[in-house]
Amino acid sequence: MSDSRNEAEAKGAAASKPPLDPHLKALENEAIHIFREVAAEFERPVMLYSIGKDSSVLLHLARKAFHPGRIPFPLLHVNTGWKFAEMISFRDEIVKRYDLDLIEHINPRGAAENVTPFTHGSARYTDIMKTEALRHALDAGKYDAAFGGARRDEEASRAKERIYSFRTPDHRWDPRNQRPELWNIYNGMISRGESVRAFPLSNWTEVDIWRYIQAENIPIVPLYFAEKRPYVERDGMMILAEDPRLELLPGETKQEGLIRFRTLGCFPLTGAIRSAATTLDDIISELETATVSERQGRAIDRDQSGSMEKKKREGYF
Amino acid sequence: MTASATATVSAFPAVETERVTRDTRPLRLITCGSVDDGKSTLIGRLLWDTKAVKEDQAATLQRDSSGKQNDLGLPDFALLLDGLQAEREQGITIDVAYRYFSTDRRSFIVADTPGHEQYTRNMATGASTADLAVLLVDARTGILEQTRRHATIATLMGIRQFVLAVNKIDLTGYDRARFDEISHEFKELALSLGVKQITAIPVSALKGENVVYDGRASMPWYEGPTLVETLEKATARSNQTVGFRLPVQRVSRPGESFRGYQGTVAGGAVKPGDSVVVLPSGMVANVKQIVTFDLVRNAAVGGDAITLVLDRQVDVSRGDMIVSIDSQPMTGRSFDAQLVALQPDGIEPGKRYWLKSGSRRQRVSVAPASQLDLKNGNWTATDKLAMNAIGKVALSFDEQAVFDTYEQNRTTGAFILIDPDTHNTVAGGMITGRHSELGGIHKGDERVILSLPADLADRLMATEIFASRRHDAEVRHTNAGRAAEILADLDE
Ligand SMILES: Nc1nc2c(ncn2[C@@H]2O[C@H](COP(=O)(O)OP(=O)(O)OP(=O)(O)O)[C@@H](O)[C@H]2O)c(=O)[nH]1
Numbered sequence A: 001m002s003d004s005r006n007e008a009e010a011k012g013a014a015a016s017k018p019p020l021d022p023h024l025k026a027l028e029n030e031a032i033h034i035f036r037e038v039a040a041e042f043e044r045p046v047m048l049y050s051i052g053k054d055s056s057v058l059l060h061l062a063r064k065a066f067h068p069g070r071i072p073f074p075l076l077h078v079n080t081g082w083k084f085a086e087m088i089s090f091r092d093e094i095v096k097r098y099d100l101d102l103i104e105h106i107n108p109r110g111a112a113e114n115v116t117p118f119t120h121g122s123a124r125y126t127d128i129m130k131t132e133a134l135r136h137a138l139d140a141g142k143y144d145a146a147f148g149g150a151r152r153d154e155e156a157s158r159a160k161e162r163i164y165s166f167r168t169p170d171h172r173w174d175p176r177n178q179r180p181e182l183w184n185i186y187n188g189m190i191s192r193g194e195s196v197r198a199f200p201l202s203n204w205t206e207v208d209i210w211r212y213i214q215a216e217n218i219p220i221v222p223l224y225f226a227e228k229r230p231y232v233e234r235d236g237m238m239i240l241a242e243d244p245r246l247e248l249l250p251g252e253t254k255q256e257g258l259i260r261f262r263t264l265g266c267f268p269l270t271g272a273i274r275s276a277a278t279t280l281d282d283i284i285s286e287l288e289t290a291t292v293s294e295r296q297g298r299a300i301d302r303d304q305s306g307s308m309e310k311k312k313r314e315g316y317f
Numbered sequence B: 001m002t003a004s005a006t007a008t009v010s011a012f013p014a015v016e017t018e019r020v021t022r023d024t025r026p027l028r029l030i031t032c033g034s035v036d037d038g039k040s041t042l043i044g045r046l047l048w049d050t051k052a053v054k055e056d057q058a059a060t061l062q063r064d065s066s067g068k069q070n071d072l073g074l075p076d077f078a079l080l081l082d083g084l085q086a087e088r089e090q091g092i093t094i095d096v097a098y099r100y101f102s103t104d105r106r107s108f109i110v111a112d113t114p115g116h117e118q119y120t121r122n123m124a125t126g127a128s129t130a131d132l133a134v135l136l137v138d139a140r141t142g143i144l145e146q147t148r149r150h151a152t153i154a155t156l157m158g159i160r161q162f163v164l165a166v167n168k169i170d171l172t173g174y175d176r177a178r179f180d181e182i183s184h185e186f187k188e189l190a191l192s193l194g195v196k197q198i199t200a201i202p203v204s205a206l207k208g209e210n211v212v213y214d215g216r217a218s219m220p221w222y223e224g225p226t227l228v229e230t231l232e233k234a235t236a237r238s239n240q241t242v243g244f245r246l247p248v249q250r251v252s253r254p255g256e257s258f259r260g261y262q263g264t265v266a267g268g269a270v271k272p273g274d275s276v277v278v279l280p281s282g283m284v285a286n287v288k289q290i291v292t293f294d295l296v297r298n299a300a301v302g303g304d305a306i307t308l309v310l311d312r313q314v315d316v317s318r319g320d321m322i323v324s325i326d327s328q329p330m331t332g333r334s335f336d337a338q339l340v341a342l343q344p345d346g347i348e349p350g351k352r353y354w355l356k357s358g359s360r361r362q363r364v365s366v367a368p369a370s371q372l373d374l375k376n377g378n379w380t381a382t383d384k385l386a387m388n389a390i391g392k393v394a395l396s397f398d399e400q401a402v403f404d405t406y407e408q409n410r411t412t413g414a415f416i417l418i419d420p421d422t423h424n425t426v427a428g429g430m431i432t433g434r435h436s437e438l439g440g441i442h443k444g445d446e447r448v449i450l451s452l453p454a455d456l457a458d459r460l461m462a463t464e465i466f467a468s469r470r471h472d473a474e475v476r477h478t479n480a481g482r483a484a485e486i487l488a489d490l491d492e
């Protein structure tokens, strides 16, 4: 891991580690509470693990919540086959290091029908390889609760979502009829086939995530840090040009520059930003003066206003 | 954007050392009031003027506002909050939106709640965790029944700080007399609800006057604080502490040698060596260790998510509460509570619900006793609560229940009711006290049993004197023959 912090160091730091500031502490307490509540009330919980910074924080909180025991549920990675290579190697190392149960699911239609972000367009591709894949994976595991790392500050329809987000047997979200969710009393009662998506990071902002990663020494994929990397410009985005499957279109040239990623997903759909931020301090100060939101780099959210809500109604996280 | 917590600390006077730690948490606030009073516009404006809106979001807002532009040519700030398609289509708020913003002095979590009566449940959702409520009133229409409903629900849920935003003041020609009139009426309402901390501010949410920037240019007569200045000075809710409370969420047994009770401290503090009681069983033990991921701690306080290890083998399971031995909550099978009915079926008399409080879920039957009349603030007798009604109820449990009053502890005194058929959350409630089996309605020793024709009884019960003491009376419907039998029995 280029983050170069290992467990031993983190542990060693624990004794001298300054206490978390009260704001982060409150967020951490809330998340741990949610983890424990879901684990106690549901029969088959699972945690969606997407390898990004939010997932890394989520995983760290899960380990804290169940310490000194193991995390009492598996992690599910819905892979598309188009993730950044560094994400996959990071994932495998984390699974080994923390002794996690990881389930990987790739929609077989991807290979069978050759569904790619290049041939099918981002909307259709996301539909099949992410939304449909997620539904299948959740059905296959008969999971009745799935943790996700979504935050309310990410997007306007997320801002409306409950911490326990109720889903019908076909995984639909009905934003007009959400259950009231008062205090920190969560209603975990569901009927057969229904399920709940639980969001322990609901009240975290992007800056909170980074400040927490820093305070807790949480390992993250090195792609978040600036480095000289090859890229091509496409549809106004800088696409990482490392994967041999990326074919240059007429007029495109491979360039190189100091870039990093604010969010991570499928490499052909995730735009990099120009940045010289090589440390967490750099990232945080860059963020505090950022003039655009993190979602800007994601093709999936730009398709149309309200596209996230539409996807969620269809079962997307 | 996010102010660092240390900056917040220094913004508070050093004398209040105890408060300082507490107030570095973000202030949680809600906006409430009637439909179209401008709640979402106000929060949108607040986000805009505190630079919480990024360039790409601003561009989206400009695009989405086109065609819907107001006469001032300003963007429709409400669209920053009304993120659901149905909301955008109808131009109303349906569900709560949670937003995060900060100034140099403090960070805030704001819940923008809907004004429509139909969506009162979503307003209650937002109010349950708020420290402060910003009540909006349209300067042209003044205080409406919905304003009263929201002010009442906010108070029931423990909010003791109100900001009255007399909005759309631009549409009254910045009429000072109108502002004074509404503020006066509102202060009376708030005082009748027991709220003393009220700041009234004339505001134009749309134009951004007295929100973040002052409105002196148009309202030289107003010399008070802007909305954001008021929020920066407000206090966060304290977790009233009557004694240590740990609702047990789960028992952690990673191996034979370790047994820990996991949960979030719901009040008070604990340290190794403290004597505790497990409720409802009543078994006593001492605290051996407080385990967290980072280190073994020497104390834990309200809000901390911990794992507690006791010094002896006792039977503890999820739903139990571990409490300090010298300051225990109430236990019993019947309690009095106030609640807000949140679903179309209301609360039906005698129906058995699931009640969830802390980590405990148990069966309960609910007997509504009276309902709040929002027009005059009186409680009138009833045995059924319709949707959005605020009522007093008696709760009866099959098994021992454990509560504090909501007044004393906002966690161990709060509960939700769940419909056993639909599994939906149908009410949010607050415990007001124990309804002891022999106390309560049976405590006055001398009783009179009357047998009356039903219509006469109805008229009697509709009188004010009866309604005001509805709690003290028992009423059963039966037929004349059976009533005669019962009375005959008594004569023996
Ligand atoms: N002139 C003027 N118009 C305003 C002001 N504040 C809000 N409005 C307008 O009032 C209308 C309703 O505003 P919203 O913010 O949607 O009202 P709301 O209270 O959030 O409504 P609900 O959430 O549906 O209850 C919009 O057309 C706003 O542009 C103001 O200060 N001045």
Ligand SMILES: [Mg+2]
Pocket: B039, B040, B041, B078, B092, B093, B112, B113, B114, B115
């Ligand atoms: Mg609104």
